[in-house]
Amino acid sequence: MMIQWNKVPKGTKLSVRKRDRGEVTYSTAIFNEYDEQNGLVFVMSGKGQNLAYRERDCRIDDDKEFIKYRVSYEDFIAGKTPNVERIALEIAELVSRKNNDYNNSFENLFNEYGWTAFTIRLSDKLGRIKNLTDGKQDAQIKSESVEDTIKDIIGYSLLMLDVLERKGA
Secondary structure, X not given: OEEOHHHOOOOOEEEEEEEEOOEEEEEEEEEEEEEXXXXXXXXXXXXXXXXXXXXXXXXXXXXXXXXXXXEOHHHHHOOOOOHHXXXXXXXXXXXXXXXXXXXXXXXXXXXXXXXXXXXXXXXXXXXXXXXXXXXXXXXXXXXXXXXXXXXXXXXXXXXXXXXXXXXXX
């Protein structure tokens, strides 16, 4: 879920994710302010330093506080949030369901073949877009649009990022 950082009160307890040489650690910090233009969350560290983190590297620890400031799925769908965020959430949910249906096949392929698995998937999808847009031939499968293919590219990218994050890369 996305957090409405501009509504979070100063002093809210957070966890921030740090990466150092492939190792991911979390530490506690106190919310200070939000820079909406740059998507940065400023926190006060335990050592009294004002540090900036990307939104995705910060989370609200307390469940009740988190619920107050999250953007709900319903708000995304209803268009009460920016379109990009709604589209991203829709793709993330679709990818999650598909990945479950396919028994985590992407990670299994990545574990067996490495980066080749990812690049082949992207190459297939880019080839599909080229065939659909160059006007040289009609699509044989009418149910697959350019939009669907772009969503697939984003989906594979999300799966790749998930694999890398869990492996600490």
